[in-house]
Amino acid sequence: MLIGGPEPVPGTTTVPLGVPERDSRSFETRDLTLAPPAAPAPAPVPGDGVVADGSESYPMVDTTGAPARVDAVSGETVGSTAATPAPAAIPAPAPAPAPAPTPAAAPPSPPVQTPPPAAATGRWAVNLGSYANLExxxxxxxxxRQQRLPAYGESLTLDGKPAQRVRVGPYAQRSEAESARLTVLKIRSDVPGAIVSLDGEADAPRAARPAVAEGFAVQIGAFRAEADANALRDRARAAGFSSYVERIGTASGTLWRVRLGPELQRDRTEKLKSDAKARLGVDGNVVPHP
Incomplete structure (x- = not known):
């Protein structure tokens, strides 16, 4: 290979590029082991943990008669062979007491039969019906009673079964009883009441009743089916009216009439009739109440 280049710089060394000639001397290759050879294991000596046949043995120490060791601080014997006392037996927990049986709920008691107040000597009362369901x-x-009305119950037998008759009163004047009946109707429009005489006299005929004590109502329908009457009553209540259903007996059978009210003044009843026409689309009639 020929390499050309610039002139050598003064002070530099020239390195020959030629391959040196092969040495004519002979060479020998040897493998040398660097780790030292392992020393042979010593022969087992009997009595040094190994028996003559080469199996292992364990040294035995005779401690019979050796003095007991005593702790210098506590004075207690160390390594004593005295039996360690057994731990005290832990008593088993007492079983939890069984829960007391819950007493059965007492059946609802019927309303206490409350006689009319002794201070009131009236002969009129408002009869609100007889109930086979005592609750x-x-x-x-x-x-x-929560509405400050003198209500009370009377025990009686209805179709051979115990029942309760609910009344409000007594009142000295029939007009007072009629006012109480209207008040009850505003509280419970589904409970029609009737004025009764407590001394056994028949109630005065309707024509003889004073109009001022009766009040007025708007009758908006009469049906032979109770379900139809209840449907119209619910529709009137949904429209904001105070409505109720009355059952009456006629020569042709039972009728269920639907009414609005009642009102004490006739002019208010006439306005109620107009409102029913506008909001229910029903032409009603102003009638005496009851």
């Missing part, structure tokens, strides 16, 4: 009778009496 309903008790609830009605409680509701009316």
């Amino acid at each position: 309903n009778a008790a609830a009605l009496v409680t509701q009316l």
Whole structure:
């Protein structure tokens, strides 16, 4: 290979590029082991943990008669062979007491038969019906008493079964009883009341009743089916009216009439009739109440 280049710089060394000639001497290759050889294991000596046949043995120490060791601080014997006392037995927890049985709920008691107040010597009362369901009778009496009405219950037998008759009163004047009946109707429009005489006399005929004590109502329908009457009543209540259903007997059978009110003044009843026409689309009639 020929390499051309610039002139050598003074002070530099020239390195020959030629391959040196092969040495004529002979060479020998040897493998040398660098790790030292392992020393042979010593022969086992009997009595040094190994028996003559080469199996292992364990040294035995005779401690019979050796003095007991005593702790210098506590004075207690160390390594004593005294039996360690067994731990005290832990008593088993007492079983939890069984829960007391819950007493059965007592059946609802019927309303207490409350006689009319002794201070009131009136002969008129408002009869609100007889109830075979004693709970309903008790609830009605409680509701009316909360509204400061002198309601009470009377025990009787209805179709051979115990029942309760609910009344409000007594009142000295029939007009007072009629006012109380209208008040009850505003509280419970689904409970029609009737004025009765407590001394056994028949109530005065309708024509003889003073108009001022009766009040007025708007009759908006009469039906032979109770379901139809209830449907119209619910529709009137949904429209904001105070409505109720009355059952009456006629020569042709039972009728269920639907009414709005009642009102004490006739002019207010006439306005009620106009409102029913506008909001229900029903032409009603102003009638005496009851």
